[in-house]
Amino acid sequence: MRAPVLGWVLIDTSIRTHHTAPMPTREKRTYNLTPATVRAVRELADDYHAAPTQDAVVELAVSELARRLRDEQESAAWEAAAADPAFRAETQGIENAYRDADRETWPA
Numbered sequence: 001m002r003a004p005v006l007g008w009v010l011i012d013t014s015i016r017t018h019h020t021a022p023m024p025t026r027e028k029r030t031y032n033l034t035p036a037t038v039r040a041v042r043e044l045a046d047d048y049h050a051a052p053t054q055d056a057v058v059e060l061a062v063s064e065l066a067r068r069l070r071d072e073q074e075s076a077a078w079e080a081a082a083a084d085p086a087f088r089a090e091t092q093g094i095e096n097a098y099r100d101a102d103r104e105t106w107p108a
Helices: 035-046 054-081 086-095 101-105
Strands: none
Touching: 035 054, 054 086
16 A cells, blocks of 8 residues: 655755734824815915825825924923923023033133
């Protein structure tokens, strides 16, 4: 009686065992926008060349809005700190401690 032939079995012996396919960097989303907004996005991309694509126009707009909101929040925090007596005393102490530091290190 003869043993059955199973055929060839390929075994991967390569050192690299990970896949280098790029991960998706974009996510498809759907938003309900007014016709005026859609028209403005199209004009910004096509007529004004504000960005290479309509998607890029939206990304740019969202990025700019996020930056403005962060700047407003930071500005409000600094404004509140300037009115805080403890913060003002601490910064005055730091200023006094390092007042002559530049004169000690910079040439005259």
